[in-house]
Amino acid sequence: MAMGAADVVPGVSGGTVAFITGIYFRLLGAIGAVPSAFLHSFVRGHWRRFWHEIDGVFLVSLLAGILTSIATLANLITWGLETYPIALWSFFFGLIVASVWHVLGQMKERRWWQLLPIAAGAAFAWWVTTLSAGQVHPGATAFFLSGALAICAMILPGLSGSFILLILGMYGPVLTAVRELDLALVGLFMAGCVLGLLSFARLLGLALRQAHDLVLAVLTGFMVGALNRVWPWQEVVSWRTDSSGNQVPLEQMSVSPMRYAEVTGEPAQITVAVVALLVGLALVLLGEWVAGRRSQAPSAA
Template identity: 45%
Template sequence: MEQDNSRTLRDYLFLVLRGMAMGAADVVPGVSGGTIAFITGIYEELIDSLRRIDHKAVACLFQQGIAAAWRHINGNFLLAIFGGVLFSVFSLAKLITYCLEAFPILVWAFFFGLILASGAYISRSISLRAWTTLLAFAVGIALAVAISVMRPASLPGDWWIVMLSGSLAICAMILPGISGSFILLMIGIYGVILEAVSSFNLVLLACFGFGCVIGLLLFSHVLSWMLRRFHDMTLALLTGFLLGSLNVIWPWKQTLATTVNRHGEAVPLVQENILPWTYQNLTGNESQLIAALGTAAVGFGLVLLLEYGLKSSTKLVD
């Protein structure tokens, strides 16, 4: 897939906006930027473009020059997407953290509706009649649920651990479903990374970024190969991941154990899903059921908007 020279400035603006949506999703522990890429129709081009950053791109660079190598890796597309991701992460990290603290039920309900509609939308593009595809779908759900019930670990914030964490998290970030932020939360590094972003700790951010680059380049080759050789099975597996992640973002949770972060604040460590009325009885807080249903409906409707209202723009990236 060579770089698409037919794209206009407006098309790249849409790509930047999609990248910003991916970055915003990746900040939330439980929502994947890959989910947004999947919903907006750029997932396969993203994976294929990342796969092209290899020895052939290096050979093209030395033999034909920078411009040819840039076209080979679909550079304008990648620049627009990851420019949007980085802008969103650095500009929205504090806002999303505040929203999660102030309006957790509404934020989780929004993403619940978003992902529920996304799973239904994507599943229509694959046939679940073949037993292999159906099995891949079931495996995706099972793996996502299994990861979601993992008990968090706690790792030190040493530079090499942060780098390895980046390699692991980026694999989840480009998978629809379980997010990289959730993986970081499970291994006890999420707070370290969020603090590094907020305080602009260049050393830790550089280590994390280097790990992300290595993991991204390696894992994109695996995903691209799977999509080329086993397209329907891979999409079924990814859709299963997507729907299985609903267990992570259920809005009403009971905290079973807490931990103290570096600021001396108690934060949830182990939680379980409960029903809205049970939540109100156990915590004494309003379940916000009506408002949550409303924000879930907004998330659900947003997918319908992306499906029907943005078809003209998504055709440009096919």
């Protein structure tokens, strides 16, 4: 459900949440196993073995949580971003900062040269967050390709699939297709998602097996660079009209709390931001502590 809630917000990655909750590698393994299991087990009628090979209970539980979250929490998160933007973005900021520490802790060895891929990943993610929103013709091909690109970003910590759709100019058309139950366009988008997910997850899993620490360093950089997108104080540079005819921010730029108060005429709420950030940090650290206690329980017994 946390992954679904994150994927609704442009700029927050469901992959980051998967890393925070400790299910990231299991998720990649399960998705990456689908093509091979389908050919060698499902097609031959070995359905029970297929279900076991793809970790079916885990995938179905995860998908159910994501869909439930999108259906039930999307409006709540949208309301929170409109009503308490500084507090909510600060909370997300704290989550990502803590997840950077968490990912670094997953490295088998720490070397000075790992700073280079971290810096490269941060620079790339920062550049992505500063891209101007484009506009492509929302035809069948655009729906299919945007689904493939968005899902790849969605499973990468630090890169938001919904933000990629926003950059491509497909965020509005996709939401409109879902809202209007345009099954043809939604089906094309989902087909792109399936193709991108199965191919990219397998590729990423292979990369992690071959160069574990290098890939984690790049992913850490992605999360560091993405902090620009979730910075609580943003100045709106341009606006767009959503599917309901309302004016919503299109391009934003990170500014200091003082500049934010000067431009918007609203208080910077620094105290609220610090408290929300600390809550986000504490939530991840508490999750790590609980996970550590559970992993030690069997050996202690």
